[in-house]
Amino acid sequence: MSLQHIEQRxxxxxxxxxxxxxxxxxxxxxRAVVRFLxxxxxxxxxxxxxxxxxxxxxxxxxxxPPIDTIVTALWNGLAGGTLLGxxxxxxxxxxxxxxxAVAVAIPLGxxxxxxxxxxxxxxxxxxxxxxTSALALYPVFILLLGLGEASKVFVIFWATLFxxxxxxxxxxxxxxxxxxxxxxxxxxxxLTAFRRVVLPGAVPSIFVxxxxxxxxxxxxxxxxxxxxxxxxxxxxxxxxxxxxQTPLMFAAIVILAGLGLIANQALVxxxxxxxxWSSPTD
Amino acid sequence: MATTSGGEVxxxxxxxxxxxxxxxxxxxxxxxxDIRSGECxxxxxxxxxxxxxxxxxxxxxxxxxxxxxxxxGRPVHGVGAERAVIFQEPRLLPWLTVLGNVAFGLEVRGVAxxxxxxxxxxxxxxxxxxxxSDAYPRQLSGGMAQRVGIARALxxxxxxxLLDEPLGALDAMTKIGMQEELARIWxxxxxxxxxxxxxxxxxxxxxxxxxxLPREKGGTARLVEVELPRxxxxxxxxxxxxxxxxxxxxxxx
Numbered sequence: 267m268s269l270q271h272i273e274q275r276x277x278x279x280x281x282x283x284x285x286x287x288x289x290x291x292x293x294x295x296x297r298a299v300v301r302f303l304x305x306x307x308x309x310x311x312x313x314x315x316x317x318x319x320x321x322x323x324x325x326x327x328x329x330x331p332p333i334d335t336i337v338t339a340l341w342n343g344l345a346g347g348t349l350l351g352x353x354x355x356x357x358x359x360x361x362x363x364x365x366x367a368v369a370v371a372i373p374l375g376x377x378x379x380x381x382x383x384x385x386x387x388x389x390x391x392x393x394x395x396x397x398t399s400a401l402a403l404y405p406v407f408i409l410l411l412g413l414g415e416a417s418k419v420f421v422i423f424w425a426t427l428f429x430x431x432x433x434x435x436x437x438x439x440x441x442x443x444x445x446x447x448x449x450x451x452x453x454x455x456x457l458t459a460f461r462r463v464v465l466p467g468a469v470p471s472i473f474v475x476x477x478x479x480x481x482x483x484x485x486x487x488x489x490x491x492x493x494x495x496x497x498x499x500x501x502x503x504x505x506x507x508x509x510x511q512t513p514l515m516f517a518a519i520v521i522l523a524g525l526g527l528i529a530n531q532a533l534v535x536x537x538x539x540x541x542x543w544s545s546p547t548d
Numbered sequence: 549m550a551t552t553s554g555g556e557v558x559x560x561x562x563x564x565x566x567x568x569x570x571x572x573x574x575x576x577x578x579x580x581x582d583i584r585s586g587e588c589x590x591x592x593x594x595x596x597x598x599x600x601x602x603x604x605x606x607x608x609x610x611x612x613x614x615x616x617x618x619x620x621g622r623p624v625h626g627v628g629a630e631r632a633v634i635f636q637e638p639r640l641l642p643w644l645t646v647l648g649n650v651a652f653g654l655e656v657r658g659v660a661x662x663x664x665x666x667x668x669x670x671x672x673x674x675x676x677x678x679x680x681s682d683a684y685p686r687q688l689s690g691g692m693a694q695r696v697g698i699a700r701a702l703x704x705x706x707x708x709x710l711l712d713e714p715l716g717a718l719d720a721m722t723k724i725g726m727q728e729e730l731a732r733i734w735x736x737x738x739x740x741x742x743x744x745x746x747x748x749x750x751x752x753x754x755x756x757x758x759x760x761l762p763r764e765k766g767g768t769a770r771l772v773e774v775e776l777p778r779x780x781x782x783x784x785x786x787x788x789x790x791x792x793x794x795x796x797x798x799x800x801x
Binding site for chain 1: 644657685
């Protein structure tokens with residue numbers, strides 16, 4: 267195994283390196299087209315089919331409006347600013363809940379993963395809470411906290427807490443005891459072993475939890491905004507549907523999908539930076 | 549970078565047993581042994597003879613039931629800075645580079661990062677991995693990973709190096725190369741080496757003395773002094789005779 271071989275595996279980006287554009291250009295270009303189509307071909311075909319069948323009248327255009335009207339509605343909503351306010355309030359709700367879940371679940375999970383007695387004592391109640399649908403509890407939270415912001419943020423917090431907590435715990439528990447023994451041989455104290463072995467070892471699993479929680483946060487965001495809200499993306503989806511503005515409804519759905527993709531991508535690139543050693547998979 | 553003296557191990561009346569299915573099984577019975585400063589002692593024995601247990605007691609990872617171990621006259625309780633252990637698996641931290649792993653032992657002991665990395669660089673070169681300093685463990689072969697583990701142990705400059713079947717997981721070709729490397733490191737570093745193996749040829753190749761632990765109850769441990777010049781030649785007739793002698797000890801010849 268040569269050094270070059272090793273460096274290649276570390277540094278070459280997924281899209282291929284910068285190759286000189288000379289006589290090879292047509293071949294390279296066609297290869298790029300093939301690569302693009304093999305990745306996005308089905309998505310493009312899906313959108314094209316939608317567009318054609320809607321504008322040709324094969325499906326009810328009032329239910330599935332043509333793509334271009336959705337794009338127009340999206341553009342008008344963003345440029346006119348009506349959807350921007352919804353995005354802001356939704357991001358605030360989801361972000362607040364997600365941040366609170368991170369602040370509670372990661373320290374608690376690290377602690378629970380380390381101390382067996384605590385984990386044994388808390389595990390049954392965690393399993394019960396986890397298996398109870400957050401949506402089923404939403405009415406309870408509304409009774410407790412009212413129909414305002416607090417209950418919305420809390421239900422999202424509740425649902426995002428568990429994936430993150432359980433993944434943090436399992437990340438700590440998965441750390442190889444042989445590595446801890448190695449650290450002990452070199453005289454590591456419990457604190458040093460935690461800082462140098464347990465914590466970095468748990469990071470990949472914590473990221474799995476973060477990505478699951480981010481997805482859950484958006485899911486619960488919409489559900490909570492469908493009940494008793496007058497602003498937010500989830501509210502817009504419902505409201506546009508009531509008013510039969512299907513292009514606007516799909517525009518709000520597109521925004522949601524976009525937010526999900528952005529959140530996931532942000533976490534993936536953060537994970538890449540923190541865990542270059544483990545080559546994360548998407 | 550040679551430690552001058554020290555690294556003398558005294559083992560007195562050392563006993564250890566485990567409970568298996570409710571009844572105790574003695575693996576070490578009143579063992580007495582003096583390991584000389586700077587020697588290479590290789591421990592062999594059938595599985596279940598307690599060779600790894602003995603090494604773990606020397607490392608301070610397990611406590612004896614009775615009797616004890618002293619190093620340079622001081623009784624051993626737990627792990628200590630004068631000892632380093634090389635395990636059968638490299639036990640590298642996957643998130644650290646080769647250099648980071650080699651420096652790990654010193655950094656844990658509170659040595660400043662720059663100084664730790666300087667020493668780590670020296671020992672990384674000593675095991676022939678200088679150009680892989682920035683590689684991560686997942687990019688290394690088994691033999692290379694084990695060399696990183698060896699460099700990490702050498703970096704803390706122990707008086708006693710304890711090796712628990714360090715080459716047991718390697719393929720035959722890599723293994724022979726690594727045995728030569730260990731012999732070279734041992735002669736350059738002037739460290740007391742205690743190594744467990746199940747490979748008799750490896751034992752004869754490296755050892756000043758071979759300790760054979762008995763398998764059956766009431767058997768006694770036996771020491772074989774290997775009086776061969778170094779570097780040793782595996783095909784030499786005397787080498788082969790030592791091999792036959794050890795095989796006879798195991799009742800296999």
